[in-house]
Amino acid sequence: MARRSEHTTEELKEIAIRAGFEMMDEKGYQGFSARGVAAKMGYTVGTIYHLFGDLDTFILNVNARTLDEWYEDEVSRAPKKAEQLVRYYAHSYLAYARAHYNRWSALFEHRMQDDAPVPKWYAPKMMRMFDLIEGAVMPHVGDDPKAAARLAKLMWASVHGISTLSLQGKLDQTGAGAAERMIDDLIALAVGGKKVFVGFDKR
Amino acid sequence: MARRSEHTTEELKEIAIRAGFEMMDEKGYQGFSARGVAAKMGYTVGTIYHLFGDLDTFILNVNARTLDEWYEDEVSRAPKKAEQLVRYYAHSYLAYARAHYNRWSALFEHRMQDDAPVPKWYAPKMMRMFDLIEGAVMPHVGDDPKAAARLAKLMWASVHGISTLSLQGKLDQTGAGAAERMIDDLIALAVGGKKVFVGFDKR
DNA sequence: ACCTGAACACCGTTCAAGT
DNA sequence: ACCTGAACACCGTTCAAGT
Numbered sequence: 001m002a003r004r005s006e007h008t009t010e011e012l013k014e015i016a017i018r019a020g021f022e023m024m025d026e027k028g029y030q031g032f033s034a035r036g037v038a039a040k041m042g043y044t045v046g047t048i049y050h051l052f053g054d055l056d057t058f059i060l061n062v063n064a065r066t067l068d069e070w071y072e073d074e075v076s077r078a079p080k081k082a083e084q085l086v087r088y089y090a091h092s093y094l095a096y097a098r099a100h101y102n103r104w105s106a107l108f109e110h111r112m113q114d115d116a117p118v119p120k121w122y123a124p125k126m127m128r129m130f131d132l133i134e135g136a137v138m139p140h141v142g143d144d145p146k147a148a149a150r151l152a153k154l155m156w157a158s159v160h161g162i163s164t165l166s167l168q169g170k171l172d173q174t175g176a177g178a179a180e181r182m183i184d185d186l187i188a189l190a191v192g193g194k195k196v197f198v199g200f201d202k203r
Numbered sequence: 204m205a206r207r208s209e210h211t212t213e214e215l216k217e218i219a220i221r222a223g224f225e226m227m228d229e230k231g232y233q234g235f236s237a238r239g240v241a242a243k244m245g246y247t248v249g250t251i252y253h254l255f256g257d258l259d260t261f262i263l264n265v266n267a268r269t270l271d272e273w274y275e276d277e278v279s280r281a282p283k284k285a286e287q288l289v290r291y292y293a294h295s296y297l298a299y300a301r302a303h304y305n306r307w308s309a310l311f312e313h314r315m316q317d318d319a320p321v322p323k324w325y326a327p328k329m330m331r332m333f334d335l336i337e338g339a340v341m342p343h344v345g346d347d348p349k350a351a352a353r354l355a356k357l358m359w360a361s362v363h364g365i366s367t368l369s370l371q372g373k374l375d376q377t378g379a380g381a382a383e384r385m386i387d388d389l390i391a392l393a394v395g396g397k398k399v400f401v402g403f404d405k406r
Numbered sequence: 407a408c409c410t411g412a413a414c415a416c417c418g419t420t421c422a423a424g425t
Numbered sequence: 426a427c428c429t430g431a432a433c434a435c436c437g438t439t440c441a442a443g444t
Contacts, residue, residue, distance in 0.1 A: 004428070005427070009426095009427085012427095043428075045429095046430080047429085
């Protein structure tokens with residue numbers, strides 16, 4: 001047996017990605033498997049390899065789906081008032097990580113085998129997140145693009161660290177909202193005064 | 204066959220942990236396996252289970268070894284001048300993560316299966332790192348212990364995020380020393396002025 | 407009591423062979 | 426061209442049986 005041809009290759013890829021996306025949510029990165037996804041779609045493992053070449057590429061496609069939905073979410077719910085943007089993005093990052101822990105952490109748990117480079121089409125999906133934050137941060141650094149890029153990455157990385165350690169229970173924090181308060185502290189430090197970061201780049 | 208009795212149980216545990224520690228360095232968390240460690244020690248897989256009960260406990264023991272050596276390292280190399288401590292610990296964190304990436308990242312890649320709680324003896328090995336940073340941060344918050352604990356966790360998490368994303372190549376940074384500069388920026392924000400954080404807790 | 411060997415239920419990966 | 430089924434080399438986990 002073989003050759004069902006019930007779907008085009010493109011349709012089948014979409015079905016696989018959706019099934020993979022669901023399995024990531026249900027089982028997490030460590031419980032994710034090509035065989036499991038294949039079973040979920042009613043096909044054989046070989047089909048996954050036929051469609052994507054290798055497991056890395058498949059996982060990248062699943063993670064790309066996460067990044068697309070996440071980005072969409074961030075953009076569509078962003079407030080219009082510029083002065084609220086930094087606070088919004090920072091808290092929104094933590095909220096997303098909390099609400100969709102498995103699919104979010106898969107983004108960072110996945111490693112290319114043999115340290116192969118990430119394909120060119122994938123990297124921008126991660127990087128374009130910076131553009132949002134850069135824009136949000138811009139008014140706080142006197143509209144200096146270089147300072148904005150630099151502060152945006154610092155804040156992104158810091159919020160990421162807070163989210164990671166907090167959700168992994170590695171911060172010894174007591175009570176709900178502790179991580180949220182840390183983010184508030186970070187915002188206060190980074191963007192608390194008005195235009196504290198003019199000259200950020202010249203120190 | 205069985206019962207070699209060449210070593211006591213304690214000795215065998217030590218041998219297993221050392222072999223596991225080495226394998227973590229060589230293969231990384233994702234390439235780590237009980238079977239591989241057993242082969243490395245010249246025993247069967249069953250022995251690992253006999254010694255530690257389950258794989259989680261074994262990995263925890265290996266990671267504990269990392270935390271012990273790391274802590275030792277931090278303490279022994281810390282500068283004596285109090286005003287250099289924050290800068291030292293922040294950069295030292297990144298330097299350790301960079302130099303021992305596999306064993307360091309294993310600390311954060313490991314998850315208990317079925318979301319079992321981390322055993323009581325393990326948690327403090329992670330948490331005592333905070334004590335160092337709390338002490339370092341203390342003079343910057345007017346010797347307020349609560350503010351120190353809060354700022355220490357914020358800095359720890361932020362430096363962790365910078366290290367994670369930077370070493371994973373997810374920060375789109377060009378040139379060497381970019382992560383180091385981010386840490387300098389963080390320090391400038393958090394601890395740059397003198398005693399900026401008096402009243403940190405009362406906002 | 408300590409350790410082995412084998413078994414079981416899973417993986418990722420490859421590929422000849424069917425339609 | 427598409428997809429299967431089977432094979433291979435790995436896993437984690439358990440446990441009866443040897444010393």
